[in-house]
Amino acid sequence: MSSRRTARRGSQEPRVRLEPKRKYTDGGDAAELASAYGLSPDPWQEAVLDAWLGRDAADRYTATTCGLSVPRQNGKNGILEMRELYGMCANGEKILHTAHEVKTARKAFIRLCSFFDNARQYPELAAMVVQIRRTNGQEAIVLANGGSIEFSARSRGTARGFTVDVVVFDEAQELTDEQLEAMLPTLSAAPSGNRQFIYTGTPPGPNSPGEVFGRTRKAAIEGSDKRLAWHEWSVESIGDVADRDRWYATNPAMGIRISEEFTESELTSMSEDGFARERLGWWSSASANAVIGAAEWGALATDAPPSGGKRAFGVKFSPDGANMALSVALKPRDGTPYVELIEHRSMRDGVTWIADWLIERKADTAAVVVDGRSQADTLVTLLREGGMPKKAVVVAGTGGAIASSSRFLNAVREKKISHYGQPALDESVTSATKRPIGREGGWGWGGDDSTPVESATLAYWGVMTTKRNPGRKVRLL
Structure with missing residues (x-):
């Protein structure tokens, strides 16, 4: 029997979990495809993919709205890449990936593009490409099977001219009602007839609008939306921010991609409520239930x-x-x-x-x-x-x-x-x-x-x- 201690890992189970009932899921296939290209999902990411890609008897997504609230650097970008890669390549979906800032949208494009413009390492993906558009602010990848993804920073006119199946809201804590309303027409005539909104982010801070993300979370807590999937790693109150057990409970990548030493440095440089929000996923009651954005x-x-x-x-x-x-x-x-x-x-x-x-x-x-x-x-x-x-x-x-x-x-x-x-x-x-x-x-x-x-x-x-x-x-x- 080995005397070596197993390294401690963050909890793979969210504190808040809401998933529509499904007949089956494409989540396993998405995880397998991602793994084949070096994106090996953590157990929590596999579970979230199962919910996002769950289907009913009519072969439609059971979750038309998906929300993920998890502290920074735990793997939100990775799970989006897995979902987008599978949607484009396996389902031929047209996807619009939006972010609060141009640089964030650009980074997401560069990461996903690396799978399609490397013919030596990934020849089968490169062979699917019809066009890769690299113009700043108009980045896109278009595939021969009809699948595509376009990247954009959010504004009033972001969605003008787009008709897509899936809209991704990265940095969802910054999303406003006005921006959301501009996006809604993009799904009115979804080519596949299988629509989905995906929100990923962290709890809104004092200077973040948080209107849409907070309202989506509220619907999850109340269980009022039967087509909503929501996963949240968080604490209920600020509490003892130095408690390491709480660090592991709220950060699934703790001990994998996030170290205790790094978290200690964050603790010393942030206010208690800032640390609770950014590293422990704390939602203040104000963020969740605010009336005026x-x-x-x-x-x-x-x-x-x-x-x-x-x-x-x-x-x-x-x-x-x-x-x-x-x-x-x-x-x-x-x-x-x-x-x-x-x-x-x-x-x-x-x-x-x-x-x-x-x-x-x-x-x-x-x-x-x-x-x-x-x-x-x-x-x-x-x-x-x-x-x-x-x-x-x-x-x-x-x-x-x-x-x-x-x-x-x-x-x-x-x-x-x-x-x-x-x-x-x-x-x-x-x-x-x-x-x-x-x-x-x-x-x-x-x-x-x-x-x-x-x-x-x-x-x-x-x-x-x-x-x-x-x-x-x-x-x-």
């Missing part, structure tokens, strides 16, 4: 906020009374209403300073909308004692929270609101979730820290609904 909100930013118009303030206290947020909204006579975050801080200094600050501006203020049981009554009392007109002070309550949230979301969707692009407000808006409130199916904002977006929502609702108008041109603050 970063790209959607970012498109509403302005460098020239209005300087005059009707003004209202929104004050939101957190449920535990630990912090607060104060925002202002301005409705100009002509132009788009505007919101800005003024303060977001703890309540260690009490509530009097807020009242004093607002009272100083009472002559030019149309409304102050307040919400939050912990301190709302105290602030309202101080405002009225300080001479703020009674009709100018509004306590939102449940009804106001529901009405203001819906109105704010509609304004974003319809592009009828603007903001300055403040990081604290941006983060709060793009991480906000819908929180059920009331008994009639209403909702308000939720999330890790929704007080900034809630204060902006209250201010916007106040300025759009109040009948008061001090009747003079006012400055923003």
Whole structure:
């Protein structure tokens, strides 16, 4: 009996696994073909291929949408190459491979092209080639059996003129709804009649849109899409990022292509949440359930906020009374209403300073909308004692929270609101979730820290609904 220890390897089983039922699969054939050309799949890659290439009794793919979320450098590129190689060569599929950046799409082309332009090493693949197009931004491989693959960086016009069977979204955490909508027509007349979308990526970070990838994951977690295959290596919470057991649980290539030494260097150079996201596959609740995407909100930013118009303030206290947020909204006579975050801080200094600050501006203020049981009554009392007109002070309550949230979301969707692009407000808006409130199916904002977006929502609702108008041109603050 050998005394040698078996090297430790990362888990080949994902934490989240959703696979449509299948009658049979081409996964084994794809793995065998890839192995013949030096792409030997890991066990986890074989399992994912089985799901992606599963077929029903009518010989159609059981998974029309496929999603893979696994930390970087574990083999996402490899499994895409295996899927694309098999699709082109064995099935004659027409494939569109898209990436967030030109250089990423270019690298994918170069890797796959190496199998087809090496007649000495792979003569049978080289013999299938009709054309290899190397023009930057228009790379493509066309085969004699009708199969082909084209590579492109994503933009509004990326899919124009394409008609394909399979669309691959590499770096799916960067994919926006607008880009997806531009891609949908490419599959409307799929030549094979067997369509498939493939999303691969990592959990979206604070600066990634994550709209489509997060929504796809949400459907997988809820089990609401019966034609969706989803595989995810991840942790449920940030937890102890130095725990090596968690490294192996979330990185199937750990001990194969990823070393503990390399991971240690990552740990020392990243923040805890960054390491958890990039190396442990952690999805924050905000990433998975966000209502307003970063790209959607970012498109509403302005460098020239209005300087005059009707003004209202929104004050939101957190449920535990630990912090607060104060925002202002301005409705100009002509132009788009505007919101800005003024303060977001703890309540260690009490509530009097807020009242004093607002009272100083009472002559030019149309409304102050307040919400939050912990301190709302105290602030309202101080405002009225300080001479703020009674009709100018509004306590939102449940009804106001529901009405203001819906109105704010509609304004974003319809592009009828603007903001300055403040990081604290941006983060709060793009991480906000819908929180059920009331008994009639209403909702308000939720999330890790929704007080900034809630204060902006209250201010916007106040300025759009109040009948008061001090009747003079006012400055923003």
